[in-house]
Amino acid sequence: MVKEGRFMDKFDVVIIGSGLGGLLCGYILSKEGFNVCILEKHSQPGGNLQTFTRHGNKFETGVHYVGALGKDQTLARYWNYFGLTKSLPFKQLDQNCYDMVSYGEHEFPLAQGFENFADQLLPYFPETELALNEYIRDIHEVVSAFPLYNLELPKDHREHLYTTRSTYEFLRKFSHNVNIKSRIPLSSVLAGNNYLYGGSRMTPVNVASLINHSFISGAYRIVGGSDQISQSLCKAVTAQGGTILNNQDVNGISQIQGEFTISTESGQQFHSAMVISNIHPAATLSMMPAEMVRQAYQKRIVSLKNTTSSFIVYLSLKPGIFPYLNYNYHYHASPDTWDEAEANDKPWPRMFLLSTGCQAHEQQFAETVTILTYMQFEEVLTWEKTTVGRRGAEYMDFKQQKSDRLLELVYLKFPELKSAIEHVEISTPLTYRDYTGTPEGSLYGIQKNFHDPLLTTVMPRTKIPGFYFTGQNTNLHGALGVTIGSVVTCGEILGLAYLLKKIQNG
Numbered sequence: 001m002v003k004e005g006r007f008m009d010k011f012d013v014v015i016i017g018s019g020l021g022g023l024l025c026g027y028i029l030s031k032e033g034f035n036v037c038i039l040e041k042h043s044q045p046g047g048n049l050q051t052f053t054r055h056g057n058k059f060e061t062g063v064h065y066v067g068a069l070g071k072d073q074t075l076a077r078y079w080n081y082f083g084l085t086k087s088l089p090f091k092q093l094d095q096n097c098y099d100m101v102s103y104g105e106h107e108f109p110l111a112q113g114f115e116n117f118a119d120q121l122l123p124y125f126p127e128t129e130l131a132l133n134e135y136i137r138d139i140h141e142v143v144s145a146f147p148l149y150n151l152e153l154p155k156d157h158r159e160h161l162y163t164t165r166s167t168y169e170f171l172r173k174f175s176h177n178v179n180i181k182s183r184i185p186l187s188s189v190l191a192g193n194n195y196l197y198g199g200s201r202m203t204p205v206n207v208a209s210l211i212n213h214s215f216i217s218g219a220y221r222i223v224g225g226s227d228q229i230s231q232s233l234c235k236a237v238t239a240q241g242g243t244i245l246n247n248q249d250v251n252g253i254s255q256i257q258g259e260f261t262i263s264t265e266s267g268q269q270f271h272s273a274m275v276i277s278n279i280h281p282a283a284t285l286s287m288m289p290a291e292m293v294r295q296a297y298q299k300r301i302v303s304l305k306n307t308t309s310s311f312i313v314y315l316s317l318k319p320g321i322f323p324y325l326n327y328n329y330h331y332h333a334s335p336d337t338w339d340e341a342e343a344n345d346k347p348w349p350r351m352f353l354l355s356t357g358c359q360a361h362e363q364q365f366a367e368t369v370t371i372l373t374y375m376q377f378e379e380v381l382t383w384e385k386t387t388v389g390r391r392g393a394e395y396m397d398f399k400q401q402k403s404d405r406l407l408e409l410v411y412l413k414f415p416e417l418k419s420a421i422e423h424v425e426i427s428t429p430l431t432y433r434d435y436t437g438t439p440e441g442s443l444y445g446i447q448k449n450f451h452d453p454l455l456t457t458v459m460p461r462t463k464i465p466g467f468y469f470t471g472q473n474t475n476l477h478g479a480l481g482v483t484i485g486s487v488v489t490c491g492e493i494l495g496l497a498y499l500l501k502k503i504q505n506g
């Protein structure tokens with residue numbers, strides 16, 4: 001499937017990086033008859049779709065659940081075109097609670113289905129029927145300003161109404177609706193899963209609304225692991241005549257008389273008329289000679305802030321002890337969630353997201369648990385120059401101490417987990433930096449900022465003729481955001497109306 005060794009070096013399009021965005025672009029363009037080559041620096045394609053196996057257990061690295069995958073919902077309609085809905089096994093999370101939001105001992109369910117979402121929260125906020133309906137109306141309204149989320153061409157350009165407003169302010173109007181028992185405001189419950197978008201006071205309201213809308217529509221896990229997405233796409237790309245080369249760490253991009261030359265660490269060179277970069281824009285520009293990029297553009301891209309990174313504990317469990325949870329658990333120590341991502345003072349951690357691995361359609365007990373929290377890159381700065389597996393004893397001690405601290409917090413909610421643990425695996429911001437090439441191991445790439453949405457948005461088409469961006473830094477992060485982003489990028493090459501029509505037809 002993935003070619004190694006001898007290969008031709010001239011292509012219509014070279015795609016740098018085989019994350020979801022790179023693979024989807026490769027799929028679209030190879031289907032349209034382009035001679036495509038995808039270059040991936042790792043031995044395994046997929047970027048955040050990669051899984052890893054420890055002690056016989058498989059773990060997700062970057063896609064734990066996806067939204068809008070129910071019949072005729074947005075992601076399902078896009079993924080029909082990519083052949084993913086038929087080839088992959090999906091399991092729907094609990095209708096009445098796909099995300100449990102917890103503040104201390106108080107728990108609030110976020111449910112699927114828009115009416116059901118309000119119905120399930122109403123017992124906790126008995127006088128808020130109008131407020132809950134208003135919230136639902138609001139997020140429908142936001143999504144309607146982004147027609148690609150309904151497979152329609154952009155028309156009246158109302159996006160700016162929402163890219164210039166903060167999620168924090170948007171939810172503040174629900175802060176007067178308070179749960180009597182806990183004194184937790186509805187606004188905090190609605191922001192309770194904001195780890196999904198690295199929620200900070202800068203987050204524009206479209207980011208939170210597009211993501212929450214998709215999960216309320218329908219929330220699903222991929223039974224057996226999200227690496228099946230990349231496997232399915234790689235198979236299709238190669239069947240359509242494309243080439244995917246692993247172990248090709250791109251380190252140079254130049255252009256002479258309209259032809260690009262892409263060089264890799266291994267000393268090989270590839271030539272093409274077009275290039276799509278699926279990697280971070282700052283990393284991409286650093287590979288180009290100064291004369292190829294306008295200084296002001298380079299300066300802007302390099303100065304952009306990235307979302308905070310993560311610290312993650314992966315647990316292999318003894319059989320038959322800890323239940324499989326068909327929902328995700330978002331815990332917060334305090335109802336003020338908006339400073340959690342940026343905070344670098346104590347106490348740490350202030351929140352965690354716990355998710356059990358989905359190995360089968362019917363599953364009573366969990367075989368694996370993944371626990372995610374925020375971590376600033378500064379925490380691991382001492383080991384910045386080290387590489388995977390060679391970071392030294394002090395780093396191992398650091399990881400162990402942090403893991404113990406995180407697990408202490410988790411045991412307060414899930415005491416039965418302690419006796420179920422067989423093995424612990426840990427990742428830090430350095431792990432993500434080195435596995436996906438994202439600067440500082442950032443969770444979701446460039447931080448969108450409602451104060452300056454144009455400045456913090458990277459357009460897929462660049463001023464370099466034939467050079468494009470795709471992936472989480474262009475449209476939006478996450479499976480749905482990156483899927484739509486790949487359509488926008490390829491739409492620049494093929495024509496968006498033409499491509500959308502093909503996708504609408506499945």
Ligand SMILES: Cc1cc2nc3c(=O)[nH]c(=O)nc-3n(C[C@H](O)[C@H](O)[C@H](O)COP(=O)(O)OP(=O)(O)OC[C@H]3O[C@@H](n4cnc5c(N)ncnc54)[C@H](O)[C@@H]3O)c2cc1C
Pocket residue numbers: 016017018019020021022039040041042045046047048049061062063064065066067248249250251278279310372432435436437438442443444470471472473476477478479480482
């Ligand atoms: C911890 C975590 C949890 C997440 N959970 C979810 C979730 O539950 N649901 C969801 O929808 N989204 C989730 N996301 C977000 C989602 O995984 C990403 O937004 C998405 O997968 C990013 O895809 P991408 O195409 O932008 O590229 P990436 O996945 O970043 O892939 C980029 C690829 O480029 C390669 N590369 C980098 N540099 C080079 C180079 N120089 N040469 C060649 N190749 C290179 C990398 O190795 C990688 O394969 C999560 C992310 C993280 C980090």
